[in-house]
Amino acid sequence: MKLNKKIVVAAAAGALCVAAAVPAMAIENEFHGTFSFKTFLSNMDNGAMANGNKQPTLTGATWGSARKANNYSEQRTRLKYIAKASDDLKLVTQFEIESIWGNAASGGIIDTDAVNIEVKHAYLDFNLGKNVNAKIGQQAYKDTLKGLYVDADLPMAYVKTKLGSYSLGLGYSRFNDSGIALVSGNKSYNGRYAADLWVVDNTIAFGKNAKATLSYYMNVDNVAANAQKKVHTLGLGGEAKIGSVVLSGFGAMQAGYKNHGTGVSTNYHGWAANAVAKMAIGPGTLSAGGLFVSGNNTGEGANAGHNNGWQTLSATGTTTSAATQNTYSDSGMMLLVRNPSMGGTNTDIYLRKPITNIALAHMGYKAKVTDKLSAMANVGMAWVPASVGTGAAGNAVNGSDYMGTEMNVGVDYQLYKNLKLMAQAAYVMLGSHYKNTATNYQSVANSVDPADPYTARLGVKYSF
Numbered sequence: 001m002k003l004n005k006k007i008v009v010a011a012a013a014g015a016l017c018v019a020a021a022v023p024a025m026a027i028e029n030e031f032h033g034t035f036s037f038k039t040f041l042s043n044m045d046n047g048a049m050a051n052g053n054k055q056p057t058l059t060g061a062t063w064g065s066a067r068k069a070n071n072y073s074e075q076r077t078r079l080k081y082i083a084k085a086s087d088d089l090k091l092v093t094q095f096e097i098e099s100i101w102g103n104a105a106s107g108g109i110i111d112t113d114a115v116n117i118e119v120k121h122a123y124l125d126f127n128l129g130k131n132v133n134a135k136i137g138q139q140a141y142k143d144t145l146k147g148l149y150v151d152a153d154l155p156m157a158y159v160k161t162k163l164g165s166y167s168l169g170l171g172y173s174r175f176n177d178s179g180i181a182l183v184s185g186n187k188s189y190n191g192r193y194a195a196d197l198w199v200v201d202n203t204i205a206f207g208k209n210a211k212a213t214l215s216y217y218m219n220v221d222n223v224a225a226n227a228q229k230k231v232h233t234l235g236l237g238g239e240a241k242i243g244s245v246v247l248s249g250f251g252a253m254q255a256g257y258k259n260h261g262t263g264v265s266t267n268y269h270g271w272a273a274n275a276v277a278k279m280a281i282g283p284g285t286l287s288a289g290g291l292f293v294s295g296n297n298t299g300e301g302a303n304a305g306h307n308n309g310w311q312t313l314s315a316t317g318t319t320t321s322a323a324t325q326n327t328y329s330d331s332g333m334m335l336l337v338r339n340p341s342m343g344g345t346n347t348d349i350y351l352r353k354p355i356t357n358i359a360l361a362h363m364g365y366k367a368k369v370t371d372k373l374s375a376m377a378n379v380g381m382a383w384v385p386a387s388v389g390t391g392a393a394g395n396a397v398n399g400s401d402y403m404g405t406e407m408n409v410g411v412d413y414q415l416y417k418n419l420k421l422m423a424q425a426a427y428v429m430l431g432s433h434y435k436n437t438a439t440n441y442q443s444v445a446n447s448v449d450p451a452d453p454y455t456a457r458l459g460v461k462y463s464f
Contacts, residue, residue, distance in 0.1 A: 030082040035462040036345045038422075039073040042455035044335060047072035047100050047347050058351075058430075058450045063438050067451035073101040076345040078120065087127075092139075094121035098346040120153055132161045141171065142327075144201055144213040145235045145250050148272055148293065148355060150313040151340075152325035158199070165206070171199030176315045178223050195221040197313060210240040213250070219313060226261035231268055231311045248330075249275035249289075254311055270294050270310040270356075276330045284367030284376075289330055291337075295357025295386030308386065310356040326355050332364040332378035334426035335453050336406045342424070351382075351403065351428070351453070358403070359383040372414040380406045384433050402431030404452075422459040428452055 040047065047070065077097040084090040096118045099106040107114030123137025135158045142151040158171040176195035198218040205211045214236050221229040237250030254270035276289030296309030312326040327338050334342045337360060338353040352358050364378035382403040408426035415421055430452050438450035 026085070028084040030080075030084060031464075032080040032082075033464055034078045035075070036077075036459065037073070037075045037461075038345050038457050038459040039071070040455060040457050041069055041071050042453075042457075043067040043069045043451060044453040045072075045347060045349055045455050045457075046070045047074060047103075058434050058437055063450045065438055065448040065451055067453075074345050074347060075099050075101075080121075089126045090124075092121055092123055092125055093119070096120045100347070123156075131163060132159065134159045141173070141199075143199075143217065143235070144203070144215045144237055145252055145272070146237075146248075146274065146330060147327035148250075148274070148291075148310075148312075149217055149233055149235070149252070149326060150197070151327040152313070154197070156197075160201075165204055167201075167203045169199065169201035169203075171197070171201075173197040173199075175313075176221075176223055193223050193225060195219070195223050195315065206240075209242075210238070212236075212238040217313075219256075219311075224261070227259055229256070229258040231256035233311075244280050246278045247276070248278075249273070256311070258307075264305075266305065266307050268311055269306060269308050272310050274328075274330075281365075282367065283369065284365055284374075286363075286365050287330070287332070288363045290362070291328055291331065291358070291360045292385070293356050293358050295384060297386040312354045312356060314354070328355055328360075331360060331362040331380055332366075332376065332408070333360075333362065333380050333406055334408045334424065334455060335428050336360065336380050336382050336403070342408075342410070345459075357384060357386055359385055374412045375410065377409045378407070382406075382431075387433060400432040400435075403433050404428050404430040418463050420461045420463075422457070422461065424457045424459070425455070427454045 044067075075098070078094060079097075080092070080094040082090055082092050097107075097116060098118075099108045099112075099114075099116065101108045103109070105114065106116050119138065121138055121140065123135050123139040125133070125135050127133050135156070138153060138155050139158065140152075141154050141156055141158065143149045154173040154175050156171055156173040158169060160167060160169040174194055174196050177190045178193045179190045196219070198220075200216040202214040203211060215234070217233040217235075219229070219231045219233075231254055233252060233254045235250055235252035237248075239246065239248040241247075251273045252271060254268055256268040258266045258268070260266070272291070272293045274289065274291045276287060278285055278287040280286075293310045294308050296307045327340055329339050329341045331337055331339060332342060333339050333350075336351050337355050337358065338348065338350045340348070343350075360380055360382045362378060362380035364376060366374065366376035368374045382405075384401045384403055387401045406426060406428045408424065410422065410424040413421045430450060434450050436447035436449065438448050
């Protein structure tokens with residue numbers, strides 16, 4: 001472990017020495033980064049590496065009527081290096097180091113020895129003439145549907161051209177390739193069992209205060225042997241500023257199929273819609289909006305002919321995997337739906353992650369109290385469009401489609417120009433959708449109402 005650590009340090013020092021010598025070749029070096037720390041007290045956020053990055057299961061023995069609180073601390077460091085040859089050519093890299101205090105694999109134990117640095121971004125960014133930009137490599141991509149289909153880092157080629165008020169983005173990503181094994185489980189070649197994403201983003205601006213988007217996404221997934229999944233997503237969105245009010249929203253529909261390799265198939269019919277209004281009032285901004293994402297209550301087995309649930313991009317081809325990365329940040333929620341702007345540093349958990357099968361109404365207000373102090377408060381109410389639920393013993397059905405109400409607050413204090421202190425708290429009053437879905441710890445056979453989820457967080461963020 002000591003040797004590994006020394007090797008990593010030596011490699012990093014060597015890279016910095018090379019970077020320092022590059023200006024002789026007319027390369028401009030840029031270094032940026034962030035350090036984020038948060039400590040949690042929560043019965044929902046748990047900091048478990050194996051259980052992080054997915055939605056909790058509020059059923060059975062995993063969630064009781066007296067769910068205990070967890071306390072843990074974690075940190076994330078992101079280091080960004082840009083090698084800029086000119087305004088038309090640069091290499092962008094970003095590395096990430098995540099650690100949960102006390103976790104050995106992430107370097108959180110005594111002596112902090114671990115090799116846990118990750119390559120988050122590594123792509124070439126260059127222009128082809130005045131109107132075309134290309135990015136090739138591991139990069140961040142967020143769809144025009146506010147991230148509801150995909151908001152993730154992808155190995156991708158993305159080309160964007162701008163012609164006056166119109167811009168066109170074309171992208172391709174192969175984000176999963178299991179290859180094909182011919183001998184003893186070893187890969188013989190790649191490409192046989194793979195998952196691809198094709199992207200077409202159209203944007204047109206109407207002056208300075210309005211724009212419209214029309215996008216098409218096609219996911220072709222052949223990862224599973226003798227099976228194929230193909231989903232088409234078409235979305236129309238827009239944003240407009242009318243006086244002091246900013247309106248935004250989108251509508252999207254999906255169609256496709258999945259051959260299960262058993263002579264039967266499933267047809268997809270997902271859809272989603274959103275509308276949000278934001279208005280400056282007093283020292284801050286008031287926002288209100290809604291999100292609808294279709295759900296499915298027939299499962300996705302070999303005998304399910306139709307699936308009405310919203311399909312998100314996933315490395316495993318399902319909408320229930322931790323590898324599914326979609327977001328919705330306009331809500332201001334901390335626990336109901338995945339919202340990276342309010343979540344944790346690397347163990348974010350939500351009732352809806354991935355975001356599918358939910359109807360959400362939300363309202364919030366964020367104010368700048370002083371030059372250094374800002375505060376916000378949000379409330380959200382959620383329902384389940386397609387509800388299926390049974391109690392812990394299998395003999396009780398949920399009471400309604402109402403998931404619950406989240407209330408949260410937050411305070412930010414800019415201690416220095418580059419250093420921000422944060423405090424957040426959220427509480428969800430569960431609705432009768434979860435009635436009798438938990439387990440009484442004294443008797444597993446008894447179905448009871450689960451404990452209401454809550455979280456409280458203190459954090460620090462340094463940016464440079």
